[in-house]
Amino acid sequence: GQSLEQPSEVTAVEGAIVQINCTYQTSGFYGLSWYQQHDGGAPTFLSYNALDGLEETGRFSSFLSRSDSYGYLLLQELQMKDSASYFCAVLNDYKLSFGAGTTVTVRA
Amino acid sequence: DAMVIQNPRYQVTQFGKPVTLSCSQTLNHNVMYWYQQKSSQAPKLLFHYYDKDFNNEADTPDNFQSRRPNTSFCFLDIRSPGLGDAAMYLCATSLAGGGTGELFFGEGSRLTVL
Numbered sequence: 469g470q471s472l473e474q475p476s477e478v479t480a481v482e483g484a485i486v487q488i489n490c491t492y493q494t495s496g497f498y499g500l501s502w503y504q505q506h507d508g509g510a511p512t513f514l515s516y517n518a519l520d521g522l523e524e525t526g527r528f529s530s531f532l533s534r535s536d537s538y539g540y541l542l543l544q545e546l547q548m549k550d551s552a553s554y555f556c557a558v559l560n561d562y563k564l565s566f567g568a569g570t571t572v573t574v575r576a
Numbered sequence: 577d578a579m580v581i582q583n584p585r586y587q588v589t590q591f592g593k594p595v596t597l598s599c600s601q602t603l604n605h606n607v608m609y610w611y612q613q614k615s616s617q618a619p620k621l622l623f624h625y626y627d628k629d630f631n632n633e634a635d636t637p638d639n640f641q642s643r644r645p646n647t648s649f650c651f652l653d654i655r656s657p658g659l660g661d662a663a664m665y666l667c668a669t670s671l672a673g674g675g676t677g678e679l680f681f682g683e684g685s686r687l688t689v690l
Contacts (some may be wrong), residue, residue, distance in 0.1 A: 475604060484661030485680035495604065495659045498677070500677070501678070509683070509684075510666060510681040510682060510683050510684055511602075511666070511679075511681050512649075512681070513620065513677075513678040514678065516583055516675075516676055516678060518677070555618060555619075557677075559677045561672075562607050562624075562626065562670060562672040563621065563624065564609075564621070564670075564677070564679055565621065566618040566619050566620075568618050569616075569617075
């Protein structure tokens with residue numbers, strides 16, 4: 469089966485940097501994805517790491533260490549619109565299993 | 577342009593009254609998924625189709641069924657909804673073998689059971 473752990477909530481001010489950690493245990497692993505979900509909306513894809521290292525996409529970066537079964541999502545230059553839930557998800561073949569999600573609240 | 581379209585966006589039903597939710601896609605993806613998401617929880621995979629092959633998750637209740645008549649459409653049938661089935665139901669698609677870890681989600685169908 470799959471088991472993912474991430475913090476339940478994080479609060480930060482505009483312009484700050486937030487790091488959301490994710491540790492996982494899984495019977496099969498292709499890669500680690502990150503999704504953003506605003507209240508009442510659908511999850512939207514942010515990033516995917518199949519190999520160790522850092523992937524940067526604008527203000528968001530994602531990191532993976534396969535040997536440590538660990539990854540993180542880094543949100544830089546936080547904006548009010550970044551207030552949302554963020555899910556890490558393990559890809560096994562073509563199935564995605566989600567963590568419980570981290571609620572990020574951005575304050576002015 | 578919406579690529580994964582779910583209908584209806586909001587569905588209210590009575591306890592025990594069957595419900596069908598629909599999903600259509602214009603991406604020509606071969607894998608379609610149904611997830612259930614309850615308030616403040618992670619999306620939970622119910623089942624998926626790889627082309628026409630149906631794959632049920634072990635803990636998906638028998639009350640939930642699905643049909644995929646063609647590549648573009650997929651339906652979720654809830655035969656006898658209970659109060660515990662109130663949730664957002666999310667349809668998603670992917671291209672198997674794409675290797676990007678990206679699923680394309682619809683806007684969801686929010687089910688209320690009275």
